[in-house]
Amino acid sequence: MVLKNEYYEVEFTDMTHDGMGICKIEGFPVFVKNALKGERAQIKVIKLNKSFGFGRLINILNESPFRKLPICEHYHECGGCNLMHMNYQMQLDFKKHRTYETLKRLGKIETTVHDTVGMGNPYYYRNKAVIPFGMHNKKIIAGLYKSRTHDIFDMKRCYIIPKIDSDIIRFLKNVFTEYNIEPYDEVYNTGLIRHVVLRNSYKYDEMSLTIVTSSPKLPKKEEIVSRVIAKFPRIKTIVQNINPEKTNVILGKKSKIIYGDDVIVDEINNIKFEISHRSFYQVNPIQTEELYKKAIEYADLSGKEVVIDAYCGIGTIGLNAAAYSKHVLGVESIPSAVKNAERNALNNNIKNAKFVVGKAEEVIKTWKNYDVDVLFIDPPRKGCDKEFLETVAEMKIKRIVYVSCNVSTLARDLNYLQSMNYHVDQATPFDMFPQTSHIEVVVKLTLNREI
Ligand SMILES: C[S@@+](CC[C@H](N)C(=O)[O-])C[C@H]1O[C@@H](n2cnc3c(N)ncnc32)[C@H](O)[C@@H]1O
Structure with a gap:
């Protein structure tokens, strides 16, 4: 025993x-x-x-020959990374193996899983940092949560976000301390500063800063703005988001733009994207370019196809595919993301893409009679709604490219599509989140010919 x-x-x-x-x-x-x-x-x-x-x-x-000394001093207390003790090749192999095993075990799918596409430098890759603020021994601290807790530790440097992000966090900690602006305490529901969110453009010298507060009044607002932009001119816009709720959700419903216009611009495969503080945007820009290239390769486009980009966010996949398609239809539930998608189409002079606000499972029904050739699906972690997949199967769309950030829900959805006469041709994992166990996978499916 x-x-x-x-x-x-x-x-x-x-x-x-x-x-x-x-x-x-x-x-x-x-x-x-x-x-x-x-x-x-x-x-x-x-x-x-x-x-x-x-x-x-x-x-x-x-000791395993694949063991590596983690470069981060916070590794053993931080809840962020969990593979830093593996060398990078082992991380990539681990992700390939997990993809294969999960598809087989949960999805009853046996398909070719290619090698995980890794990064040349698997550090400092994230374009977004979400940093909680707190108090310890009467001092303001900011960092990440300790593993499996809601206790914040005071972070010196994080090796998966750009170095400038750690510098900005340190600077803000000092500014808030100087102005006596207290961090939020989630146990007693007191204090003001909840989180700081930083977003970086990879292709341009632009960043955005969002300060999430528990109530609307931010003391010394003008002074904070002028000091931040003087010290870090890369910051092109600052937003105050107000989140008074007792919740784990980072952003509240209301936001005030306190500097700039809430937009930074980035580029993926030569297409420009406007990103606002609320839009979903892939966190690893280098890998995103490769991921989208693979998605477009799997879609096998000739320029004549009608394409749906479901769960399209700010239109990134659809706009990347537009040059190789006849027409692109995108659907996304967040209205501001659809506005961004429309502007992104306009700014890039893309005329064959249309974006609709709504739930994918509802909007796709209105497209049921269209002759759709290719469907891109990129849902959130919970995967696709069953109703959505039922309509897809009814429409008999010839090719599906499924981009997933959760192998378990991917396996469930592929299992259903397989039962509806789709063949899972191949899958390629992409390492979008080095040093962590998260996996992103692109899968190609084709409709079996009816006999
Ligand atoms: C993983 S993101 C993909 C975004 C985009 N394809 C990209 O690569 O940047 C998933 C997106 O689905 C949206 N979403 C979530 N549930 C939805 C639903 N039921 N219908 C439509 N969009 C939804 C989210 O707002 C989010 O923008």
């Missing part, structure tokens, strides 16, 4: 989806953070559930 607080010598034979090592003690699975497949180690069992337990790594007896 496995006992809590007891020490065991174990061998790790597999990894969990979030990068923990899996070992078995008398046949009972125990998950251990920071352990790698292939390693032997001494562990202490710290928690036991009915069918699995958790252990703490005490001493590695036989």
Whole structure:
């Protein structure tokens, strides 16, 4: 029998989806953070559930050749990254293997999964940082949440956001301290500053700053704005977002633009995009270019196709595909994102794309009688609505390119499409989130010919 607080010598034979090592003690699975497949180690069992337990790594007896010393000093307390102890090739292999296994196990799909497309430099890649502010020992702190908690730790530098983001956070901490502006305390529902959100354009020298506050009044607003833009002229727009709710959701319903026009411009594969503080925009610009190229390759466009871009955000996939299509129809539920998409079409002189506000599952029904050749799907983590997939199957769209940031819901949706006469041709994972266990996958499906 496995006992809590007891020490065991174990061998790790597999990894969990979030990068923990899996070992078995008398046949009972125990998950251990920071352990790698292939390693032997001494562990202490710290928690036991009915069918699995958790252990703490005490001493590695036989180190994996793929182990790497994490470059970040916060790695072991931070809830952000969880693969930094693996070398980069192992991270890429881990993601390919997980994609293949999840599609097979949950989706009953056996398809070719290509090697994960990785980055030349898998650090400093994020174009968006969301940083909570808090108080510790009467000092303002800002950082990320400690693993599996809502406790903030004071971050010195983060290795997956641009260096300038860490500098701006440090600067704001000092400014708020000087003006006695207190951070929000989610337990007592007091204080003002909840989060700071930074967005960076990859192609242009432009950034946006959003200060999320618990109430509308921001003391010393003018002084804050002028000091920030004097020190960091890359910041082209500043927004105050007001979120008075007791919630984990970052942005509240109301925003005030306090500097600039709430827009920064970026480019993906030579198409310009306007991004506002609310729009969804892929967080890894270098990989996004590669991801979209693959999506367009999978769509096999000749210039004659009618294409749907479902869950289109600010129109990024559809506008990238427009040059190779006859007509693009986009649908997205956030009205401001659709406005951005329309402006993006105009700014790039793209005339064959139209965007509609609404739920994909509802709007697609109004397009049911169109002869659609290709469908791009890029839903949020929860995947597609069943109603949406039912309509897609009814429309008998010839090719589908599914872009997913959650392999489990992808497997569920592909399983349904497979049962509706679609063939899953191939899949390519993209490493959009190096050092973390998140995976992005592009999948190509074709409608089987009716016999
Ligand atoms: C993963 S993002 C993809 C955005 C875009 N394709 C891109 O690559 O930037 C998913 C988008 O779906 C939108 N969304 C969520 N639920 C939706 C629904 N039921 N119908 C339409 N859009 C939805 C979100 O607002 C978000 O912009």
